[in-house]
Amino acid sequence: MLGGNSRNRTHKRHLRTAVAGTAAAVFGFAPAPVAADDIPDFRPEQWGLISIGAPDVWEETQGEGTTVALPGFAVVEDHPDLRDNLTVDTEFGEGGDEVTGTAAAALVAAHGHGMDADGGVLGAAPDAALLALPTEDDLPGAVRHAANEGAPVILLPENDGGDDLAAATEEAAGSGALVVGPADGGDDPNVLAVAGVDEDGALIPDSAEAGAIDLTAPGADLDTADPELGAAQVTGTPYAAAMAAGAAALLRTHYPQLGPAEIRTALVEGSQQGPDGLPALHVPTADAEAGGTAEDVPMIDEDLADRADEGGGVPVWAWFASIGAVLVLGVLLLVVWVRRSSADPYGVKAERAAEDERIAAERAAESGPESRRRQKGGRRRKPRRGA
Structure with a gap:
């Protein structure tokens, strides 16, 4: 099912106030969505963020300037923990599972809310931008659109192994995007396949075979946002992939000179040992791995600079x-x-x-003939008496 799968489990936490419920009962109207101030702060309970060590690198990077595209995810636009981070493009449709989409988006880049952002939930990269592209029947097209928009990280809701989707992810990887998706059996080398683990480090039920898993991340009992402007606790492989996508955004912001292959290698090689020897996401060590690689990768293209020095200058x-x-x-x-x-x-x-x-x-006009005669003859003499 696009936007999630049958293995996902969601427990909504209804946060309607008693006043709103009473008003609805008395006056017969539906209560308005809960205000931001009524949503408690779930961050102390967000074991996933602590497990992957995301807060340890937030002084260096919080994903600012990096866009994570979510093709196939339907996300509510007015959740207080996502407001200003989220853009929804309905070019490929407007339907979809908003529960899964909103929860995944918040795990990537929720920023909390309130005067000091002291309420709600946080994502792995709270300053990253989100581009949601809901669709129920054209996931490959949405992936291509995300790549054309220049998103450096693309999160898939599923990895069905279909030829159309594989072709789209290949194009996206070729354009410079790291494609992250749930490890649900699809065999696509262009997708970083992520499986979920619980708080004890064990794979969640119905996980893919170890050979189909590239990385593991928290994927059980995660506190996140829900479409009713409140919070939910979710379990599922797509949510583990969302945590990894947020981590990728952190590295991409910190080391913009690294391409998708280098970011993917840093996430895997900079991991810790997880269940059955599988790599477990750990952002601080992945960041250190990326930093070591970045030392050998210049911020500018040296080949272009050399060509400019040789003959590309102005005569x-x-x-x-x-x-x-x-x-x-x-x-x-x-x-x-x-x-x-x-x-x-x-x-x-x-x-x-x-x-x-x-x-x-x-x-x-004043100096006409009469005037000239007077001037010529001078003054007239008065006649003598008796003359």
Whole structure:
């Protein structure tokens, strides 16, 4: 079944308040989802995080900047422990098992809630981003989409061993993604197959054969989130895979120069001995293993740098041509500025010229023929008396 399997077991913890229940009984409406403040802090009970040692590396890395894609998982968007970490893309569908999906997502990257994030549950990589791609009939397509989006870690809900899914995981691995999935019998070399163990270190019931298991991780009685905005206790192989995917996000953030093969090797080679000699996930030693590998892997591609030094640099003539072009452009801009500054953008000069013409016309009118005759003859003499 997509998004989970028949071996999974979920025990929901109903956290509705007594007030909400009483109101529903009296007024006949359904109680609203529980508020974040009503969800207790389950972190002291999260034995899985302590078992894999995730908090021991949180001072160095919490998965920030790394996206874990969840193709095939339906996840509620408004859970207080996942808010702001989660993006849901419904391009491939909207249905699916929200119980399994929300629980798995929280085991990867839940961040708690409250003023100081002191409530709810935490995932292995609480600062990682989550991209949920729910689908019930196109898991290979969702895997390819996750790879195209550049997700460096992809968590599968199942590994059925089908050709279509195998082709999709091969493409994803080729694009630089570490694909993690439950060890449920599928034989896909491109998937890190993870089996679940209980708090005593024993494989959970109905686990795959040892030959189909690459890594073990906590997968029983794990406290995590549920779709009703509360918490649930879950058991199942997909949840063990989710813990491993969160650990992969931690390493990917801490050592971004490492590819999926190196991260996978660090998780397996940096593990501790688990049941039947199987490798058991342990983040601090895996981080140390990845750190040793990262010392020999530069942060930049040295081959590209060498090619740039040999002949990929800018020729000297190109530098001079560029400088000349800049100078010419500067001169042109200066000329344009001078012309604009000496122009008459507001029509002041034109207005003054028109005023001068008006004044000249008035003066010309005042100095007509009569005026000129008076000016020519001077003052008239008064006639004498008796003349």
